[in-house]
Amino acid sequence: MSTSRQRSRSKKEEQSWLNGRTLWAVGGVLALIIAAPLLWGWMSGDDEMPAVLEDVVQEMPDEGRDHVAQGTEVDYDSDPPTSGPHYPSVAPPDLYREVVPDEMLVHNLEHGHVIVYYHPSLSDESARKISELTSEYDGQWDAVLAVPRPEMEYELTLTAWNVKMELEEFDEELIDAFVDAFRGKGPENPVR
Numbered sequence: 001m002s003t004s005r006q007r008s009r010s011k012k013e014e015q016s017w018l019n020g021r022t023l024w025a026v027g028g029v030l031a032l033i034i035a036a037p038l039l040w041g042w043m044s045g046d047d048e049m050p051a052v053l054e055d056v057v058q059e060m061p062d063e064g065r066d067h068v069a070q071g072t073e074v075d076y077d078s079d080p081p082t083s084g085p086h087y088p089s090v091a092p093p094d095l096y097r098e099v100v101p102d103e104m105l106v107h108n109l110e111h112g113h114v115i116v117y118y119h120p121s122l123s124d125e126s127a128r129k130i131s132e133l134t135s136e137y138d139g140q141w142d143a144v145l146a147v148p149r150p151e152m153e154y155e156l157t158l159t160a161w162n163v164k165m166e167l168e169e170f171d172e173e174l175i176d177a178f179v180d181a182f183r184g185k186g187p188e189n190p191v192r
Contacts, residue, residue, distance in 0.1 A: 052177045057165045065110055065187060074103050080117050080149060081106050082159050093143035095131040100147045109161045112141045112186030114179050117149040117157040126156075126170040133179060141191045142184030161186045 049057060063077055063084030074085045086106035093113070105115050114137075116130050130146045137144040149157070156167040158175065160182030167174065184192035 050177050050181050052173065053165070053181060056167075056174060057163050057178065060162050060164060062162050067107075068103065072103065074106075076102060076106075078164065080115070080152075080157055080159055080164070082109065082162050082164050086110065091145060091147075093134050093138040093145050095127070095134050095146040097148065099149070100145075105145070105147065108143070108145060109159060110186050110188045111143070112161070112184045112188070112190060112192075113143040113145055114183050115159045116144065116146040116175070117152060117159070118146055119152050119155045120148050120150055122155060123170070129170070129172060130175075133175070137179065137183055139184075139191075141186065141189050144179055144183065 060078050060082040063081070065083070066085040067088045068074060068085045070087050070089070072085075072087075074081075076084050081102050084106055085103070087101070087103045088107070089104060090107045090111055090113075091100050091104050108115060116133070118127070118130065122130075127146075133144045134146055154166040155169050156175070158165045158167075158178045160178070163182060165174065165178050184190065
């Protein structure tokens with residue numbers, strides 16, 4: 001008698017779509033449906049521009065990645081440059097008080113660095129906030145550098161590989177969004 005009850009229970013369990021095996025399968029499929037878009041975005045690099053930057057970031061043509069001998073002058077199509085021939089060495093991440101050659105900084109862009117060009121009239125408070133970025137992001141492949149550019153029309157211009165953003169005044173939200181969107185995404189060794 002107990003054997004027939006067990007068989008009866010087993011058949012009921014097998015017929016029930018809510019048994020443990022089915023629940024695991026349904027849960028797995030739901031998890032995959034939810035996780036797939038997130039994984040796809042992560043694996044594909046999800047290079048979509050953040051909405052806050054859409055109208056202020058300019059995409060620039062790629063001028064190449066060739067190395068030239070130290071001391072060679074390069075004529076870039078954009079000012080400041082966002083790609084092109086450059087020196088084989090990079091400038092260490094820092095807030096510079098002296099002009100750094102474009103040909104060196106372009107190599108920084110190739111490494112995934114963001115360059116913040118500032119007009120020398122930049123306020124001390126703005127310079128302090130930019131200095132914090134250069135201290136926070138100082139990796140070989142994802143740094144921030146700040147350099148003066150006296151002849152610049154704007155107070156600030158931020159560049160990364162093939163993109164630039166010109167700002168008439170300091171805007172912390174836009175600066176943070178640009179650094180977050182483009183830091184670590186240079187063509188030589190993208191890390192983000």
